[in-house]
Amino acid sequence: MKNIKFVIAGMLFGIILIKSQVVSWFRIQEMFRLQSFHMYGIIGSAIIVAMVSIFLIKKFKIKALNGEPVVIADKKFNWGNVYGGLIFGIGWALTGACPGPIFAQIGSGILLSIITLFSAVAGTWVYGLIREKLPH
Amino acid sequence: MDVLQPWPWYVAGPLIGLTVPLLLILGNKSFGISASLRHICASCFPAGISFFKYDWKKEQWNLFFVFGIMIGGFLATYFLSVPGRVEVSSDTVEQLKAQGIKNFNGLLPADIFNWQQLLTLRGFVFIIIGGFLVGFGTRYAGGCTSGHAIMGISSLQWPSLIATCCFMAGGFATSWLLLPLLLKL
Numbered sequence: 486m487k488n489i490k491f492v493i494a495g496m497l498f499g500i501i502l503i504k505s506q507v508v509s510w511f512r513i514q515e516m517f518r519l520q521s522f523h524m525y526g527i528i529g530s531a532i533i534v535a536m537v538s539i540f541l542i543k544k545f546k547i548k549a550l551n552g553e554p555v556v557i558a559d560k561k562f563n564w565g566n567v568y569g570g571l572i573f574g575i576g577w578a579l580t581g582a583c584p585g586p587i588f589a590q591i592g593s594g595i596l597l598s599i600i601t602l603f604s605a606v607a608g609t610w611v612y613g614l615i616r617e618k619l620p621h
Numbered sequence: 622m623d624v625l626q627p628w629p630w631y632v633a634g635p636l637i638g639l640t641v642p643l644l645l646i647l648g649n650k651s652f653g654i655s656a657s658l659r660h661i662c663a664s665c666f667p668a669g670i671s672f673f674k675y676d677w678k679k680e681q682w683n684l685f686f687v688f689g690i691m692i693g694g695f696l697a698t699y700f701l702s703v704p705g706r707v708e709v710s711s712d713t714v715e716q717l718k719a720q721g722i723k724n725f726n727g728l729l730p731a732d733i734f735n736w737q738q739l740l741t742l743r744g745f746v747f748i749i750i751g752g753f754l755v756g757f758g759t760r761y762a763g764g765c766t767s768g769h770a771i772m773g774i775s776s777l778q779w780p781s782l783i784a785t786c787c788f789m790a791g792g793f794a795t796s797w798l799l800l801p802l803l804l805k806l
C-alpha cells in the first residue's frame with residue numbers, strides 16, 4: 486500500500502506528458518531541428534521550478550513524509566555520461582521518446598510502443614552484460 | 622485555459638518541475654525514470670549478471686511510478702483530450718514531408734510506426750534499434766531526461782549537465798544528418 490502514492494505521482498506525471506505533447510515524435514523532431522521553443526520551454530521551466538524547490542527544501546530543512554531529512558545523492562562524472570549520453574540522444578531522435586514517454590505512449594493505446602519498451606529493456610540488459618568492457 | 626486542449630509549455634514545464642519536490646517529500650526519492658528499465662532486468666532476467674545483482678525491491682517505487690505513467694497516459698488520452706493532430710511548426714512539417722513522411726496524425730508517424738513496418742528495415746531501425754539505444758544509452762549515461770536533465774541539473778550536478786549536452790548532440794546529429802538517410806530505407 487505504501488507504494489500507491491508513487492502510482493498516483495506517476496499518473497499525474499503521465500497526464501502532463503500527454504497534455505504537453507512531449508510524447509510526440511513530431512515534437513522531438515521539431516526540438517532537435519530548433520524549429521520551436523515548446524520543448525526547450527518545458528525542459529527549461531521544469532529545471533528552474535525543480536531548482537527553486539530543492540533550494541527551498543534545503544533552506545527550510547523540509548523533511549520527507551517519513552521524517553527523514555531529504556537527501557540527494559551526488560552524481561560522479563564518468564565517461565559513460567558522454568558516450569552513453571550520445572547513444573541515448575540517437576535513440577531519442579529515432580524513437581521520438583525518452584523512457585517516460587514510452588510508458589505514456591503505451592497507456593495512450595499505442596501498443597507498438599511495447600516493442601520499443603522491450604527493445605529498451607534489451608538495451609539495458611546488454612549494457613549490464615558488457616559493462617566491464619566499456620570505457621567509463 | 623481549456624484543459625482538454627494541449628497545455629502550453631509554461632503550464633506543463635513547471636508542473637513537470639514540481640514532480641521533483643513531490644517525490645522528495647513523498648518518499649525521499651530522486652526523480653528518474655530510466656532506472657526502472659534496470660529494475661525490470663534485475664527482477665525478470667538477472668541471468669547472473671553482477672549489474673543486476675542488487676536488492677531491486679528496495680527501489681520498487683520506481684516501477685510503481687512508471688506503472689502510474691501508463692495509467693496517466695490512458696486517462697489523459699481518453700478523458701482529458703479532444704482528438705486532433707499535434708500542431709508542430711510548419712518548417713518541421715515541410716522538412717519531414719520532403720524526407721518522406723506522409724502521415725502527420727497521431728503521436729508517431731504511421732509511415733514508420735506500425736506493425737507492418739516493424740518487419741521492414743526502416744521500421745526495425747526506428748523502433749527496435751532506436752529503443753535499444755534508448756535503453757543502452759540511458760544506463761551507460763546513468764540517467765535520462767528526467768534523472769539527468771531535470772533532477773541532475775536542478776540539483777547542480779555538473780556531470781548531469783554534460784550528459785544532457787551529449788543527449789542533445791546525439792539527437793541533433795541524428796535528426797539533421799542520419800534521419801534523411803534512414804527515412805529512405
